[in-house]
Amino acid sequence: MDKLLVLISKKPxxxxxxxxxxxxxxxxxAFSQCSVLFLGEGLLQLLPGQQATxxxxxxxxxxxxxxxDYGIDKYYCESTDMEKWSLDSKQLIIExxxxxxxxxDELIRSFDKVLNL
Amino acid sequence: xxxxxxxNSPEALLKFNHRINKDDNVLFIEDGVYCCIxxxxxxxxxxxxxxxxxxxxxxxxxAESVELIGYHDWVQMCTEADNHLSWY
Numbered sequence: 001m002d003k004l005l006v007l008i009s010k011k012p013x014x015x016x017x018x019x020x021x022x023x024x025x026x027x028x029x030a031f032s033q034c035s036v037l038f039l040g041e042g043l044l045q046l047l048p049g050q051q052a053t054x055x056x057x058x059x060x061x062x063x064x065x066x067x068x069d070y071g072i073d074k075y076y077c078e079s080t081d082m083e084k085w086s087l088d089s090k091q092l093i094i095e096x097x098x099x100x101x102x103x104x105d106e107l108i109r110s111f112d113k114v115l116n117l
Numbered sequence: 118x119x120x121x122x123x124x125n126s127p128e129a130l131l132k133f134n135h136r137i138n139k140d141d142n143v144l145f146i147e148d149g150v151y152c153c154i155x156x157x158x159x160x161x162x163x164x165x166x167x168x169x170x171x172x173x174x175x176x177x178x179x180a181e182s183v184e185l186i187g188y189h190d191w192v193q194m195c196t197e198a199d200n201h202l203s204w205y
Contacts, residue, residue, distance in 0.1 A: 009133070009204075040132055105138060109118050114200050 004032040005111035008042035012061055018045060019060045021117035026063075026070055028115070035074040036067070037107065038096055043081045046092040064093050078104050119163070121198035124149040127157055129204040134160050136202070142194060144186070147171055153179035166194075 006025050012018045028034050038046060050059045067073070075096040082089060082098050089095050099107060108114055122137055124130045125147040137143055139161040145152050146168045152158060153167050154177055169185040172178070179185065186194075195201050 007202075101135065105136070108136070108202070109120070109200070111200070114202055116203050116205070 002032045002112045003110075004028055004034050005108065005114045006034060006036045007039055007108075007114065007116040008036060008045060009039040009116060010045075011041045012045040012050075013057065017117075019058070022060050022063055024115075024117060025067070025072065029067075029070040029072050032113070034070075034072045035076065035111070036072060036096075037104070038075070038077040038081070039104075040081060043077050043087070043096075044085065046077075046094060046096070047087075048091050048093060061093060067094065076104070076107060119198050121194050121201045122162075123201070123203050124152065125203075125205045127152050127155055130157050133204045136204075137162050139163070142166065142198065144168065144191065144194065145171075145183075146191075148175075150175060150177050150179070153177055153183050158182075166190075 006028065008021065010018050025034065025036060045061050046064065050061055052059050075094050076099055077096040079098040079100055089098060120138065120141045121144060122141055123144045123146050126149055130149065130152050137160045141162050142164040143162045144166045150167045150171045164184060165182055166184045166186045167179050168191065169187050172185060
């Protein structure tokens with residue numbers, strides 16, 4: 001089974017993309033061994049306490065908490081991004097493993113396929 | 118291990134240029150070709166390329182350090198690279 005790394009690098013609500021991309025992760029998990037790397041602004045998708053007061057918007061990011069049920073249990077982010085927004089990994093929707101920039105480069109290179117969403 | 122990075126805008130390059138390793142190949146496509154005239158190329162890489170069609174359309178004449186390639190070359194690059202990272 002191919003090892004797939006999905007990169008999440010976009011903020012959650014600017015367009016429908018981020019939500020569609022979440023569905024891509026779910027679908028991909030059926031065909032490959034999937035891990036997720038949150039990069040840059042993508043990490044902001046994991047901020048806790050997201051609430052929709054506008055009924056047209058759905059808080060899709062809660063779905064990340066369900067990813068272990070889809071066999072996806074490895075999440076990564078960059079420690080520099082955590083520091084940039086003063087985030088504590090334990091408070092996020094899921095707890096990603098924080099990597100140094102060089103570790104992140106190694107991680108990206110260790111997968112068969114990389115998909116940047 | 119060779120990665121092919123494509124950038125489709127100067128913003129994408131600004132955000133993710135630190136991902137480029139000196140052994141990687143870099144290709145600018147779409148609005149990314151504006152990077153060629155914007156002094157944004159502060160990184161080391163193996164081959165630095167821009168898509169000829171996209172440069173022509175925008176009237177961009179890249180510096181000599183930038184190789185101009187076509188769609189067929191791009192396909193070739195993809196097949197030769199171990200992975201293709203699309204930054205957008």
